[in-house]
Amino acid sequence: MTELPAKLTDWFAARGWSVHPHQQEMLERSYDPSLLLIAPTGGGKTLAGFLPTLAELSEGGHEGLHTLYISPLKALASDIRRNLTTPVEEMGLPIRIEDRTGDTSYTQKRRQRADPPDILLTTPESLALLTSYEDAPRIFAGLQRVVIDEVHAVAESKRGDQLMLALSRLQALCPGLRRVGLSATVEDPDAIARFLARHPDPCEIIEADPGPEPDIQMLEVAEAPPWAGGGAAYAIPAVLEQVKAHNTTLIFHNTRAQAEIFFRNLWLANEGNLAIGIHHGSLDRGQRQRVEGAMQRGELRAIVCTGSLDLGIDWGDVDLVIQVGAPKNVKRLVQRIGRANHRYNAPSKALLVPANRFEVVECVAALEAVRARDLDGDPRGPGPLDVLCQHILIAACSGPFDAGALYDEVRTAGPYAALTRPEFDDCLDFCATGGYALRAYDKWQRLVEREGKWQLRDPRSAQIIRMNIGTIQDSDLLKVRMQRNRGGKPLGEIEEAFAATLTPGDTFLMGGQVVRYESLREMTVEVSRSDGKKPKIATFAGTKFATSTQLSQRIIAMLAQPDWPALPGHTAEWLHLQRRMSKMPTAGRLLIESFPHDGREHACIYGFAGRNAQQTLGLLISKRMEELGLDPLGFVSTDYATLIWGLEPLTDAAPLFDGTALREGLDQWLTGNAVMKRTFRASATIAGLIQRNLPQARKSGRQATFSSDILYDTLVKYDPDHLLLRITRTEAMRGLVDFGRIEEMIARIDGRIDLMRLPRVTPLAAPLFLEAGRTPVSGAGEERLLTEEADRLMREAGLAQVS
Template identity: 75%
Template sequence: MTALPAPLQDWFSARGWQLHPHQQAMLDRAGAPALLLIAPTGGGKTLAGFLPTLVELGPDPPAGLHTLYISPLKALAADIGRNLRQPVAEIGLNIRIEDRSGDTPHSRRRRQRADPPHILLTTPESLALLLSYEDAPRIFAGMKRVVVDEVHALAESKRGDQLMLALARLSALVPGLRRVGLSATVEDPPALARFLARSPDACEILQADPGPDPDIAMLETETPPPWAGGGGRYAIPAILEEVRRHRTTLIFHNTRAQAEIFFHQLWLHNDDNLPIGIHHGSLAREQREKVEAAMVAGTLRAVVCTGSLDLGIDWGDVDLVVQVGAPKNVKRLVQRIGRANHRYNAPSKALLVPANRFEVVECVAALQAARDHDLDGEPRGPGPRDVLCQHILATAAAGPFDADTLFAEVRTAGPYAGLSRAGFDDCLDFVATGGYALRAYDRWQRLIRRDGKWQLRDPRAAARIRMNLGTIIDTEVLKVRLRGRGGAPLGEVEESFAASLTPGDTFLIGGQVVRYDALREMVVEVSRSPGRNPKLAVFSGTKFATSTLLARRILDLLQPAHRDALPRHTADWLALQSQVSRLPEADSLLIESFPHEGREHLCLYGFAGRNAQQTLGLLLTKRMEEEGLHPLGFVATDYATLIWGLDAVTDPAPLLAPEGLRVGLDSWLAGNAVMKRTFRNAAVIAGLIDRVTQGQRKTGRQATFSSDILYDTLRRYDPDHLLLRITREEALRGLVDFGRIEEMLARIGGRIALLRLDRVTPLAAPLFLEHGRVPVEGAARERLLAEEAERLMAAAGLAER
């Protein structure tokens, strides 16, 4: 057993602390090439990650970078820095700790390259930038350890793929570099270990005692949830009562828009003037930092928030978490629950608030899964090639490279372990020439081969490459400021929303109602407004789809044998559905057909998630149009798709044939705006389109215009171009989620239960109240116009004789 040096042991003893078993295990295994520590929130996993560093550096270490700490959030890195500097100072260790991100002043970043600190706290983007400099070998020379915090969060996005490529580069520069991953919420530890490790099965997994199960329940309210909607407004009195009963409450929402609406309504009902804040990614940095400081100081009783507070920042004395709206994902719910009672072996307390009646079932399913420690997680696909293209460009910016050596290095990154040489060469050819259709254009001739090595054709291009590094794609947003000289920044709204505003319109941002005054130099100028019923800003942010695991559990809960777990109002609703129709089951597809208000309706209960159900609506209405069934529109939720039109469907099986759906998807995607948007994102990441030129960030419209021209050109002249292949893969996996449709079709195995009914069913009724209806422009519209014309002519006595 490795003992702590006397100064560290004395510091622990002075506080009455002793090492947790997993912290001791991290010390004992400090020399392992790769370690993954899975420990509950509040279990001291970050300190466990740094203890070997503090022991190895000692009281008076030599100059040079020893440990690199990587976080998915700048705020988390800054918070860790604050928490780490205090014990280092109190113990008397002469260790320099600094953070580096986009917010770090340029002068400090320049000094860090010349004279690195002992411990550098940074983000994946800043690490990629550091590695793109020609002096990277000197900056990282002698480094011993890299610590990746919240590694599970990074593993779910392209930022994680970018980071693993950067770590592969680091390991090539610094042989023997040790990797440590820290995580609190993992559904498949071996898969995460493979993601982190340099080679398969080379990462040891340490699992801490998970501690007591959380104290988690559904919030009881006097008023039952509404039939539709997503705001949770009905529960505000009950939530305010919980805020009064606790010291600090985090109130999570799934989207920024919902958080704004809820905060506004909460404030209107806050008769006791409790100090309540709001925190999400579209707010100005100054606004977020003000709320963060108030939380640390303990002066806020509640914070309405989104995923911006999901991760492991110690926000002070939080003793209750409230999740408004179904969590959609068990792992995300567990992560958020962990924000309460951020202490080891203290149970977290959380309450779930379903936003509507169907979400009651999902919340119960999520509660049961959390208690059963049943976490969801979709299997990771291979590393995306647009990220690899960017990495090749960044490598070239640092200096000439050998293709064989770089290929071997890239294959040591977990996400790219299965990359073929042909796949690598495709990316290299694209980076060097732009590909077949673009190689005639000088601007995309970026690499040349000289003396057996690839290098930048124009060394001056390195600066442009560095300005465009990163996998986070900015949505088209505009800054919002209060009007007047030196007006305070409030945050950002989407460009499309700003374009819809006229002077005098009001909207919500940062929990306050503001009036739109003018758009000046790409800044939305506003003034405060006392109004109570504003428009709503269309904030960017993810709309989560219900996970496969939760969908399975929901289908189980719908069955009579499990209905006792549901509140009475929801159980009665489902019982009525059983009497009028039947309930969906996992091994078949329930489809209801019924007339309503002069239209024929078809409701398919696929439970495939919002994106997939939306795509199903698009494809089925297209197939119905081809079959002369005259669809007029559809609406989709996570659970079902409701289609309405002029004719009844008597046999849905041909419409759902997988081959036909795939052909319909291909033709629909070919000219769809979804593909153009996906292409733009891939083209920006891969380096085909610059997001920053000469230090100025392009507007969304500028980037979209240039990418649309490229997309149309490649489709016409080079349909097998690498970026078009990447675009299709991305669209199928993410935006349209066709894989979930195929999974649903495989699950039902052709078993379709079509019920022809005479009226709307209890389960279908809430879909009529859903927002986001999609009209179908086709033969049905023409038929309606023709029938209306006949009626008018007949009324005028002009009908054909």
């Protein structure tokens, strides 16, 4: 297909539009088995993905589902439906478009199964659920194309592995199915192409003109950033001025708690009563939808948000993006920048607001990476086996299957191309019996082989399996709503662990307002409005990002420069003073500073390995110090360093960094640690060993933790080589403790350690004394005490002249 039908051509002409070159190429290659389109935000990626579908359906004649659109966000699927329905209606095309997500009603879902639309917009979880039904072959009969939007986003998590397994099932049902992936930010196009393609078929890559360079810089603020902290309260006046000067501003944060705090401070300073909203995943769906609607109508001047607005939603006249706090990841920053001036060949405009002094360095490094188009990303590992176990159970729900045929089918999914038959059989045995230590228990006897085919032992178990499909492991969240006598309005969710700390009268932030905790009724937190202005802060379950490996390397390279003309004067002078007093960290060596402070000995290790790895390093090194008689008392970590304090000075660092000893220490620490139990619970839930959702009621987090802890202890004692324990170890090493980055650091320095014995705290180490959990101050005078503590530390470090 090389030309658009007349209806589409006329519609383009009536708007004075023309088809972009990459859209035309997508049309010309619409019958390729797999295509990956990389185009800038605002470059018409979604339309390029749908043009072949609209062209093929414009003349009618197709029966049933023609195109499946997969989105990583429910809101994005809804937005695409709105944007796609308008041109279809204006052209009078005989095309039915519907979305199917967790928000779709039961009645509509049943109707969609009986009578699928021409185009169905859905999410990975909803697609996996659809493939689990016995009538899946009929639902997908005639399916021609699948379009995966923001493919880079799903490829970074287990949702992507789940999606590729579902596509392997669809490809078996529809051998001629064509795959299209769309993305604006891809650091390794070939890796994403391998992920997307039906293995071993190739996936062709189409790269659009990247467009003009983004207009991105640091926000100029009269006041210097603080030495530590993440709130960026110092920048509120400057941010408000930017909001006044633009139509609509998106103000991004890395965590939900930070977004709530910033929104509250912004609102209190908003004397002009500008229309400002807040949007994040813990808010009630109704509130999110109200904010989304106001954005679409152009009624909001600013929206304080998190990753909930990262992806390709095109709402309102957004002409500025502000990133508060260091971006931690260049690819995420590029994605967020693209929300501004969402038009083809229009430069995006963005401002970075570092929350503290070190983040100034990170923000400048990120700016340089964006300008160099140097995106970051870690190589994809093999497809996780807990997701494969869930897929086997999904396959069993749809009907009896042949193990060999399912194995061959699974290996067509890119993440599982290297899966061995013994690995598959391990997963199958686990699904069938629960494994060696659990096979005596009837509840885990789920599959049985009859006449050469595997099937559910009890067909009624399909309901529970379907209710627990998915790989997103939400924290143990409780609903928050106003008291019944005050209307009972739902506000959102908070973590169960946080709710457990509340007593009647405590206040916290929810949706930007201060609310007062009244009671916990039927697993719902009931609150009332509070007149207080100083709330207790809810620690929402937002992701705490670690600085990426590539960005960390750029920061180290920047610190090694002889001068820093790109940095503000106050930050450059801070670094010059560090060089005069001690040394700067360098790429091929590990800098450790040892110094006394406040009657304790301190060691600061500059590993630049990211927060998770630096925390793990703190645990392991303090354990080694204990073994060596150095009597450590505690530690605190940031993305770039770990500060350990104790009773004895560190005079020889080499014994602390023996790779074998560190790994043995990690093994001992992990075995009985809560990290392993938490990881086990997540993997056991995905693999189907633990059901969070039951027909009667959802298990509370405490119930699920209790049952998973018992299972974990049982398996460790009686079946230490159990599949789920192997999965758990792999997951913990890769994610929560990030030991791989510690090993990378040890290999990089190769024994080259610079141990500096110094008389006092150094400029680069001083901010770590102000990190949360290190300085024991609280109450009404908290900010004043922190400021006084910062001044004292900086004077001791020789920074009296650095403002």
